[in-house]
Amino acid sequence: QSVLTQPPSASGTPGQRVTISCSGSSSNARRNTVNWYQQVPGTAPKLLIYNNNQRPSGVPDRFSGSKSGTSASLAISGLQSEDEADYYCAAWDDSLSGHVFGTGTKVTIL
Amino acid sequence: DVQLVESGGDLVQPGGSLRLSCAASGYTFSTFAMTWVRQAPGKGLEWVSTVSGTGLSTWYVDSVKGRFTISRDNSRSTLYLQMNRLRVEDTALYYCAKPSSWDNDAFDIWGQGTMVTVSS
Numbered sequence: 001q002s003v004l005t006q007p008p009s010a011s012g013t014p015g016q017r018v019t020i021s022c023s024g025s026s027s028n029a030r031r032n033t034v035n036w037y038q039q040v041p042g043t044a045p046k047l048l049i050y051n052n053n054q055r056p057s058g059v060p061d062r063f064s065g066s067k068s069g070t071s072a073s074l075a076i077s078g079l080q081s082e083d084e085a086d087y088y089c090a091a092w093d094d095s096l097s098g099h100v101f102g103t104g105t106k107v108t109i110l
Numbered sequence: 111d112v113q114l115v116e117s118g119g120d121l122v123q124p125g126g127s128l129r130l131s132c133a134a135s136g137y138t139f140s141t142f143a144m145t146w147v148r149q150a151p152g153k154g155l156e157w158v159s160t161v162s163g164t165g166l167s168t169w170y171v172d173s174v175k176g177r178f179t180i181s182r183d184n185s186r187s188t189l190y191l192q193m194n195r196l197r198v199e200d201t202a203l204y205y206c207a208k209p210s211s212w213d214n215d216a217f218d219i220w221g222q223g224t225m226v227t228v229s230s
Binding site: 033035037039044045046047049050051056086088090092096097098100101102103104 | 145147154155156157161169171172197205210214215216217218220221222223
């Protein structure tokens with residue numbers, strides 16, 4: 001069961017900014033860090049943001065993360081065609097004693 | 111280069127068993143916890159299980175508790191997932207994943223996945 005809720009889809013034209021929300025609870029997003037993954041269909045997920053707002057080496061600064069309370073957000077600015085993918089938030093859940101992934105958001109470039 | 115390579119996926123009947131392996135290279139395997147994540151066809155990511163670096167601590171999603179066992183052989187830099195009493199709903203691509211540091215749970219290295227199909 002997923003306890004991190006994301007919108008199923010988001011879209012934008014090249015150059016636009018898109019924001020994806022991740023709604024959790026006190027046992028996951030509030031207490032623990034949130035990470036974000038990008039998955040292009042047919043490939044393994046790629047770490048995009050860790051510790052709520054940190055970018056791994058090689059991830060463009062067009063991607064940014066934030067967290068407030070029980071929710072987190074991923075923003076993609078200056079949308080590019082290669083950003084078309086599925087995006088997942090994730091966090092450790094203290095109540096479940098396990099990791100949880102968000103429901104996933106498909107980003108489409110119009 | 112750090113690399114994870116899964117193997118062992120197959121077509122198996124409901125109630126059957128399978129053991130997945132994940133061979134790691136390019137880093138000190140025993141330093142990091144390791145995790146299995148699965149993805150059913152057309153569905154999202156689901157965390158399955160995590161094992162600590164020593165192998166002494168394990169965690170499982172409720173749906174596999176009592177059926178799956180995660181383990182590791184640090185001398186062989188290999189992670190395992192023993193899957194028993196398999197169900198149709200266990201059908202998925204199974205990934206192994208490594209965290210980016212010993213003290214976080216952000217998975218920066220993933221394998222290519224191995225497919226498990228449970229069907230009669």
